[in-house]
Amino acid sequence: MESDTDFDPGIDTDARTTTDTDTVWSALAGLDLLDRRLVHALQIDGRAPFSRLAEVLGVSDQTVARRYGRLRREKTVRVLGLADPLRIGLTPWMVRVRCTPDAAGSIGAALARRTDTRWVNLISGGTEISCVTQAAAPGHDDTLLLQKLPRTPRVVQVTAHAMLHMFFGKDLSPVSRSSALTPDEIAALAPPDAPDNPTRGPAGVPTGAPADPVPLGPGDHLMCDALAQDGRTSAAELAAVTGWSQSTVRRRLSELRSAGVLYYDLDFGNGLFRSELRAALWLEVEPARLAEVGAALAEHSEVAFAAATTGATNIYASVSCKDPEALYRYLTGPVAALPGLRRTETAPIHRLLKGPGPYAA
Numbered sequence: 001m002e003s004d005t006d007f008d009p010g011i012d013t014d015a016r017t018t019t020d021t022d023t024v025w026s027a028l029a030g031l032d033l034l035d036r037r038l039v040h041a042l043q044i045d046g047r048a049p050f051s052r053l054a055e056v057l058g059v060s061d062q063t064v065a066r067r068y069g070r071l072r073r074e075k076t077v078r079v080l081g082l083a084d085p086l087r088i089g090l091t092p093w094m095v096r097v098r099c100t101p102d103a104a105g106s107i108g109a110a111l112a113r114r115t116d117t118r119w120v121n122l123i124s125g126g127t128e129i130s131c132v133t134q135a136a137a138p139g140h141d142d143t144l145l146l147q148k149l150p151r152t153p154r155v156v157q158v159t160a161h162a163m164l165h166m167f168f169g170k171d172l173s174p175v176s177r178s179s180a181l182t183p184d185e186i187a188a189l190a191p192p193d194a195p196d197n198p199t200r201g202p203a204g205v206p207t208g209a210p211a212d213p214v215p216l217g218p219g220d221h222l223m224c225d226a227l228a229q230d231g232r233t234s235a236a237e238l239a240a241v242t243g244w245s246q247s248t249v250r251r252r253l254s255e256l257r258s259a260g261v262l263y264y265d266l267d268f269g270n271g272l273f274r275s276e277l278r279a280a281l282w283l284e285v286e287p288a289r290l291a292e293v294g295a296a297l298a299e300h301s302e303v304a305f306a307a308a309t310t311g312a313t314n315i316y317a318s319v320s321c322k323d324p325e326a327l328y329r330y331l332t333g334p335v336a337a338l339p340g341l342r343r344t345e346t347a348p349i350h351r352l353l354k355g356p357g358p359y360a361a
Contacts, residue, residue, distance in 0.1 A: 046264030081227025089213035289340030
């Protein structure tokens with residue numbers, strides 16, 4: 001370690017209302033209407049061909065390609081192809097790291113550089129870091145992040161909560177509920193190989209036994225690694241990476257997506273998304289009301305992500321509100337009305353250090 005504030009990261013250290021829509025999209029600074037519509041279309045299907053995007057958006061293929069190329073080149077928006085850890089037998093963890101304020105920046109930056117972390121945030125006024133991590137896949141380096149953090153100088157406390165079930169959003173994207181497109185346009189963009197999970201009812205509430213995890217082979221891992229860097233990597237490039245034929249690549253992409261393993265998300269450049277106030281919310285709920293509360297949170301327009309977890313609190317949610325007064329109204333209204341609620345804890349998100357991708361931008 002270079003100093004007592006450095007943390008060794010383990011790698012080389014070199015159908016909502018118009019009002020809701022306006023609130024969400026007003027935060028996307030610098031994007032005109034067509035850009036916002038394209039971004040929303042990519043949120044629905046990040047791998048949709050430019051021809052289909054153009055048809056739905058009512059512009060030419062060349063316009064869509066040019067717009068996306070500019071957004072990607074300027075690091076404004078990039079499409080990521082990500083694997084749902086729960087569907088491949090891995091357990092994601094929500095980790096909270098309390099540290100001294102002078103160390104939060106360097107420790108947070110080191111966590112963001114790791115390939116096994118996502119959604120690294122400075123919270124609680126910069127005295128705490130939160131991130132999502134997961135156990136290594138079989139056969140890979142299984143050095144747990146938690147083995148390093150407790151020994152890091154100026155770390156005061158480390159807590160970890162295993163995510164057991166996701167009620168809404170595989171990511172913590174603040175635009176998950178945006179509606180720059182009409183309902184008909186959204187329906188037209190729905191991917192044909194979208195997962196059809198019969199074990200989930202309305203709002204993601206489980207109705208039966210969960211599906212068995214899907215095993216991934218060496219070629220799958222290589223393909224997923226490439227898609228995590230660029231979700232729109234061509235079939236030809238993926239074939240070169242995996243050693244498969246292009247037809248095999250296309251078939252496997254469809255299989256993994258239909259099984260709920262592979263999904264596509266957007267990563268926004270720093271400074272583009274200026275949410276007025278984002279916060280992490282931890283709830284302690286009576287176990288008998290857990291599924292009911294999760295289903296309710298999935299319907300709240302303020303919630304970008306909600307999951308059941310282990311720990312003293314058993315639900316985590318990422319929320320976005322217009323301002324402190326709006327957050328107050330949300331906490332004292334919809335949240336306070338949740339059945340079986342015993343305790344709440346709220347931590348404002350001060351700064352996003354890393355988004356949904358496993359690779360630092």
